[in-house]
Amino acid sequence: MTTLTDPDKESFRLSMLLYDTRYRSITMQVIALGLLVAAFWFLGSNLAANLRAAGLNISYSFLGAPAGYDINQTLIPYTSRSSNLQAAWVGIINTLLVAFLACITATIFGVIAGVLRLSNNWLVRKLMAVYVEIFRNIPVLIWILIIYTIMTVSTPAPNAFRGETPTSTMFLDAFAFTNRGVYIPAPVWGPGSMVVVATFVLSIIGVFAYRRYATKLLFDTGRLLPTFWPSVAIFFLPSILVFFVMGSPIGLEYPALKGFNFQGGIQIGAPLIALWFALSIYTGAFIAENVRAGIQAVSRGQSEAAAALGLRPGRIMNLVVLPQALRVIIPPLISQYLNITKNSSLAILVGYADITATLGGITLNQTGRAIECVTLLMIFYLIISLTISFGMNIYNNSTKLKER
Amino acid sequence: ATLDDVKARGKLNCGVTTGLAGFAAPNANGEWEGFDVAVCRAVAAAVLSDKNAVEFIPTTGKTRFTALASGEIDLLARNTTWTFSRDTDLKFDFIGVNYYDGQGFMVPKALGVSSAKDLDGATVCVQTGTTTELNLADFFRANNISYEPVPIETNAEGQQQYLAGACDTYTTDASGLAATRATFETPGDHILLPEIISKEPLGPLVRHGDNDWGDIVRWTLNALVAAEELGITSANIEEMTANTTNPEVARMMGTEGDLGKMIGLDAEWSKRAIMAEGNYGEIFAKNIGEETPIGLARGLNAQWTDGGLLYAPPFR
Amino acid sequence: MSDTHAESVAFVRETALPPTAPPMAASGPVLWARTNLFATWPNAILSIAAAYVIYLILAATLPWMLNGVWTADSLRGCREVLDGTSGACFSVLTERWNQLLFGFNYPSELYWRPTLAFVLLFVAAAPVLFFDLPRKLLIFTGLYPFLAYWLIWGGTIFIPLVALIGVIVGYAVYDRLVKRNFALGFFSGIAAAAVVWWIGGALIEQFAFGAPMMEEIASRNLGGFMLNMMLGVTCVSLSLPIGVALALGRQSSLPVVKMICVVFIEFIRGVPLITLLFVANVMLAYFFPPGSGVDLFLRVVIMITMFSAAYIAEVIRGGLAALPKGQYEAADSLGLDYAQSMRLIILPQALKISIPGIVNIAVGLFKDTTLVSVISLFDIVGMIRGPILASTDWAGVYWELFMFAGGMFFIVCYGISQYSQWLERRLATDHR
Amino acid sequence: MAEAKQMQVSDEVAISIQKMNKWYGTFHVLRDIDLTVHRGERIVICGPSGSGKSTLIRCINALEEHQKGRIEVDGTVLSSDLKNIDKIRSEVGMCFQHFNLFPHLTILENCTLAPIWVRKTPKKEAEEIAMHFLEKVKIPDQALKYPGQLSGGQQQRVAIARSLCMRPRIMLFDEPTSALDPEMIKEVLDTMIELAEEGMTMICVTHEMGFARQVANRVIFMDEGQIVEQNEPEAFFNHPQSPRTQLFLSQILGH
Amino acid sequence: MAEAKQMQVSDEVAISIQKMNKWYGTFHVLRDIDLTVHRGERIVICGPSGSGKSTLIRCINALEEHQKGRIEVDGTVLSSDLKNIDKIRSEVGMCFQHFNLFPHLTILENCTLAPIWVRKTPKKEAEEIAMHFLEKVKIPDQALKYPGQLSGGQQQRVAIARSLCMRPRIMLFDEPTSALDPEMIKEVLDTMIELAEEGMTMICVTHEMGFARQVANRVIFMDEGQIVEQNEPEAFFNHPQSPRTQLFLSQILGH
C-alpha cells in the first residue's frame, strides 16, 4: 500500500526509510538483496577457501577427455574412447527415451485405471482402488527395486534356452524374455521398403483426412458416415496391399541365441524395462486419480443435459464430457510427466545409463569432478522442467474457460 | 589437523567396503572384521590406544572418495587401487600397499569358458566408479572383442546379478573374486579365469595435505609389515619387547629412541598397533589366508625375504 | 370455455398410498450382484476377468506366505525347513528386525530410546492433527523436539535444555515486543535466543559437559525405518515455516523479494531430489566454513528441507490465492500492519485451506526419504540393499524384505492419506 | 389469456402414464402415478421437497428408469429399447434447474450440437434454426459468447433455446427459475409464457404461483411420491380439497 | 428527523479533498475531486456502476493510492508516511459490500482484534467495548458464534460493530446493503440510521434512496470519475439539475 501526494517538499529524514511507503519498499529490497549477496558471498568464499585448501579447482576440461568406460545402451555412437561429453549425451538421450516411453505407458495405465475406477462394476472398481492405493503409497524406489528383482531373479537367464532340453523356450520363436532383457524381431529393410513405409505414413494421414471429411460432410449435408471400420481399413489395407505388391520387401530378423546372448532382433535391456515399467505403473496410479477427478469434475448435469438432447452415450463422452474433463486432467498430467522425468534419475538403482548414471555417476567418480558434474546435471533437469512448465502455461492459457 | 580431530573425537572414522567377506564385513554380532578392517584397528590402537575406537563407515566404489574428501572419514581402507590420478588429481595420498592384486574374471564352470579372450559378446557385471570398470573397457578394446557392461554399485549386488545369471561373468580384483566366491553355496561351480588383466596395488589412503596424519598411517602399516619380517607377533610381543637384542625391534617397541614422538604419538604406538590384530602375516592368515574359506595364497604379498613384494622401510 | 378436460381431471386422493417393497424379490444380494457385477455382457466379462486376476494373485502369494518360515537363522536354514516346498523366509524379518528398524549401528541396549521417542511422537502430533483435543497438549508438542533430540542422540541433557530455554526466552521477548512491531519482536526474539544459546553453549563447554547425560549416539549410527521417520518428520516440520516465508515472498509486491523466492522455488522444483542429495553428499561440505564438521545427516536434512519447502510454498501460495481479496482489505482498513494481518488474518485461513495439500506433500516427501539410500545412508532400503542382502546368511531373500519395507511405508502413507481425506471432509462441512 | 389457455388443448394424448412406480433401492419414490397429458396442455407440478416431482419428469424422458407401470409419449411406449428412448428424447425437450449448458462451447454451438449430431441437420441450417430460437428468447447477440459470460437468466433462456432447436413437441421444465435472482426470473418466465401461448405441450415443476395461475391448464400437487390433488389453477388455489394441499399452499403463499 | 439532520453538523472539517486525481494504469478513474465533509455530516454518494464511487472512498482510507491532489482527514494529510496512514485508518472505519468478516474468528474476536493489536487495548477492556457495540447493533447474543453461522444482515451489522470498536470518528460505507436479501436490508439501514442520529460523520455509497432522503445532509452524484452534482437530498431528488443526474434518477427510481 503506497500513497503518493504531491511531492511535499519536506526534507528527507532517516526515519523515512522505514516509515515512508515510498522508501520503505526500497529499503526492504535493499536489505533483501544485501542478505542475498551476503549469503552468496559467505557460501562462495567458503567454497573458494575449501577448494584452495583441498587443492582443487573448477574446470570443465574433463568433458573433452576420453571417458574410458563402456555403456550398455547407446543410441548414438559411443565407445570407451569417446569423450565424457559424448557419454553425457548418451545419458541425456537415454533419460529422454525412458521418460518418453514411461509417459506413454503411464498415461495408458492411468487412463484405464482411472476410467475403470468409475466403472459400475464393483469388483473392477475395487481392484483398481487397490492398485491405486498400493502403488501410490509405497515409494517408487522400492517399486523399481522390486520390479528389477523380478526381472533379474524370476526370468530365465539366456543359458536356460540352451542345450538339448532347454528349460525355457522362445515365445513364438520370435520373442525371448530373459533376465537381461527382452528380445523381439527387428525389421529388415529390403529394397522398396521405403514405398511401404511411405504408404503407411500416407494412410495415417488418410485416416485423419477421412475423419475430417466425415465431420465436414455431416456439417454440410447432415450425412453421417461410419468412421470406425473405414478408419481401420484405411490404416491397414493400403500398407498390406503395397507390402505384397512390392514383394514383401520388409523382412524380420529374429533374435537367436548365439554365444552368450541372444543376437539379432531388437534388444530391450532389463534395466530399461524395469525402470520403464516401474515408473509407468507407479505414475499410472497417480494419473488414474487425476483422470478420475477430471471426469468427476464434469458434473452429472452435463451428461444428463446431453442425454436429454438425445445424444448417445459415446457421443456424450466425445462431445461433452471429454473436452471438459481434459481441461482438468491435462495440467496435473503434465506435472506427472515432469515427475516421471525427474524420477527417471533413479536409473542408477538398476544400472540404466541415464544422465544421472553417466555424467552424475561414472564420470563424476572417475574424474572426481563433483561440483562440475552436479552443476551440469542440475542445469539439464532445470532446462527440461522449465521447458515443460512453459508449455503447460501456454496450454492452460489457451484452454481457460471464458468467464464473465 | 586430522590427528587432533581424531583424538578429540576419541574415535577413528574409517571407510571400508559395504561388505566383502574377509576384507571388511560385519559379523553376526555386527562387529566389523577383515583384512582392511585390521588396518583401521591398528591405526586406532596406535593413535587412541584402543583398537575398538573405530567407527566403520561403509562406502561404495562411488561414494568412497567423497566421503574421504569431505572429511567424513579420516582414512579409507577399502581395497582401493593406487593410481596416478587418484593420487594427484583427486588430491589423496596413498600411504602404502597392503595387498598387491590384479583384476580377474569369475565365470560359472558350466559356461565352459577357459579364457577371458573367449568372452566375446558376454555380459559383464562390474562395479561402477572403479578402476575395474576402466580396465575392463581397455582389455576388451585391446583384444577387439565386445561385451555388455552391467554396472552395479556394491559387491553384494554384483553377486546377486551374477548368481541370477543376469551376467555371464563378474569381474573385480582377484582377491575380491575369491572372497565373493567363498560365500557361494557351491564355490566349486565357479572358476576364476587365468588372465589377470591389470595391476591393482590396493592400499589405504588419506587426504592430501595433512602429511603428519599420512605419516602416522603409513608407518603403522609399515610397522605391521616390519613386525612380520622381524618375527614379532601378537603372541610374543611382550617377550620380544623385554628381551630383544635387535635394536630395530627395540626402536619399534619404543624401548629405544623416540620414534613415537617424531610422529606425535607416544613410545608404545607401534606395539599397540601390532597387538591389535597381529602382524601383517597374522592378519593375512586370519582373514584371507589359505586356512580360511577365502584361501588366498601369499603370492606377491609375501615378504621380500620370501620373494614377495612386501618391503617395509627401516625403522630408524 | 367449454372446459372438457379440467372437469375430467379434477382429482383428489383420499387415502395415501403406503410405500411398498420394490418388485422382484431381487433387492438382496442377487440384485446387488446383478447391478454391480453383471449389469451388462461386457460388465460380466470384466467381472470374471477381475475375479481371475484376483485368483491368480492370491494363488501365487497365499500358499507362499502361509507356508512362511519364521524361525530359521539363515536362508539355508529356511530352505532346510521348507524342504523344497515353496514358502517365504520371514525369518529374515525376525532375525534382522532390529536392524530394519534401527539400522545396524544403534546400540541395541538403547533401542528403547528411539522407540519411546516414536511413541511420544503420536502424543505430540495428536493436538496438531485433531483440533478437538485440549489446546494444552500443544505445550507437549512444543517440548517434543527437544525431548526427541535428547532421546535419539543422547549426550548431555543441557544441550536440548539450553536450546529449549533459548527458544522460550526468545519467544518471551518476541511476545513482549510483537504488539509494538513485528519486525522488532521477531529480530529481538532471535537475538535473545541466540544470546542464550551462546552463553549456554559456553557454559556447557566449561562446566557441565558430561554431567547428567545419556550415551551419545552419532548421526551416522542412525538407520533403518527410524531414519526414514526422522527425516520425514524433521524435514516436514522444518520446511513448514520456510515454505510459509517463501509463499509470502512469492506473493510480495517487492520485486526483488519476489524474484528471489520465485527463482529459489522454481530451481528446487525443477531438479530431482536425487541431484539435491548428490549436492548434499558431494558439494555441500564445500560451502561450509572449513572444519565446521556438518555431518552428512545434517546436510541431507538441509537439502530435503529445502526441497519440501519449495513444494509446500506452492501449496500455501494456492491457499493464499484462494482467500478473497476482501480479507486483506478488511485487515488493512482496520489498521493492522502487514505482519499483523498476515499472522492474525491471512495465514490462519490460508494454512487451513492448504492442509490437505501439505499432507500430500508430506506423504510424497516421506516416500522420498528412501532416496537417501542412494547416497549410502542406511535407511530401511539402504539396510536391505546393503548389510542384509550382502550378508552371507540372507543373500537372496528379496521378496520378504521388500514386502516388509513396502508394507511399512504403505501403513504410514495410507494412514496419513486417510487422515487427510477425513480432514478434507471435515473442513468441507465446517461451517465456519 | 384465460381463453388462450383452453384454446389449443386438443383431444390427442401426448403423454400417458399408467400406474407407474419407481424405487430407489428399497425407497419407494413414485407410487402408482396416473397422468394423461393432452397435446397443448400446460401442466404445473408442485409439492414439497422430496416428493418426487423431479423424479417424475425425469422418468418421462428416461433419464431415470421406472420399474413398474407404463409410460407412453406421443404413441411411443417407453421401454428399455434404445430406439424408443432415442425417439422419445428427441420429441421431449428438457430444461434443468441449473441450466447445464456446455461451458466449453459457444452459445451457438450449444444450440447446434444436438441438431447436427442427432438430427443430422447440416450445420448451416442448424445455425439458422439456432439463431431463430435465440432471437425468440431475445439473445441473438450473445450467440458467439461462452455460457460463463452470460447472466443466469440469459443462460436459462439459452437452455430453453437449446431444447427448442431439437423442435420437441413436449417441453419439461424442472424448477427452471429457482436458481435465478429475482430480476432474472421474469425474463425466463416471459419466455416460457410465450412458448405456452404458441401451444407447446409443457410440464413444469415450479413454485411460481403467478405463472401457474396465468399459464397452466392444470396444477398437480404431489406428496410422498403420489399425486395428491389435481385441478384447474383457479379451483386448485382457491379451493384446495386435500388437507395436505391446503397446508402446502398456506406455506408457500404466506411466504 | 430533518432537524436531527442539521443539528449536529459542525463547522469543523473532517475530511477535505482537493483536486484529487487517480489513475489505474492509464485509465483516469477519479478526476479533480473536490470534497469537504464537516464533522457530523452524512454524505450519500450515488452514480452508475464504474463511476468511481468505491475508488473514491477507498482513497480516503488509503486502500488505494491517489496520484495527484491532497486528502486531509481530521487534520492529518494522507501522505506516503506510514504513520499518517495508520493514524487515518484508525480514525476512519470502513464497511464493505461483502462484510469481509474474518471467518476463522468468532464475532467477539472479530471485534476485539483491531483494538487489541492496533490500539493495544487490554483484552478485557476490548471485549467490554465490543459487547457494547454488539448490543448497539442488537446482536450481543451472537458474540461467540462464527460469521458463517449468521445471516447476511447480521454479518453486516457485525462488520459495522467491528469498525465502531476502533472508535472511528468517520465511517465509510461501500454499498453496505447491496449484497443483502430485501428483508435484511432494513436491519442494516436501521443500524446506520441510529449511528447517524448519534452524529457520526458518514460517507455512504448506496442506492437506497429512502435512506438518503431520511439521513443524508448531502447527496453526491458521480459519473465518469467526476462529481457531477451535489445537493441536499430533497433538492437532489426533486429537482436534479444535470441531465445525467436526471437520467440516472429516472432509472433507479423507476426500477
Ligand SMILES: Nc1ncnc2c1ncn2[C@@H]1O[C@H](COP(=O)(O)OP(=O)(O)OP(=O)(O)O)[C@@H](O)[C@H]1O
Ligand atoms: N439417485 C437417488 N438415489 C436415492 N434416492 C434418491 C435419488 N434421487 C432422489 N432420491 C430421493 O427421492 C426423493 C424424491 O426426489 P426428487 O428429486 O424427485 O424430489 P423433488 O420433489 O424434486 O424435490 P425438490 O423440490 O427438492 O427438487 C427424495 O426423497 C430423494 O431423496
Ligand SMILES: Nc1ncnc2c1ncn2[C@@H]1O[C@H](COP(=O)(O)OP(=O)(O)OP(=O)(O)O)[C@@H](O)[C@H]1O
Ligand atoms: N484494480 C483496478 N484496476 C484497473 N481498473 C480498476 C480497478 N478497480 C476498479 N477499476 C475501474 O475503475 C472504475 C471505477 O471503479 P469503482 O469500483 O470505483 O466503480 P463504482 O462506482 O464503485 O462501481 P460499482 O457501482 O460497480 O461498485 C471502473 O471502471 C473499474 O473498472
Ligand SMILES: NC(=O)CC[C@H](N)C(=O)O
Ligand atoms: N571392487 C572394488 O570396489 C575395488 C575396485 C578397485 N580396486 C578400485 O579401487 O577402483
Ligand SMILES: [Mg+2]
Ligand atoms: Mg427436484
Ligand SMILES: [Mg+2]
Ligand atoms: Mg463499487
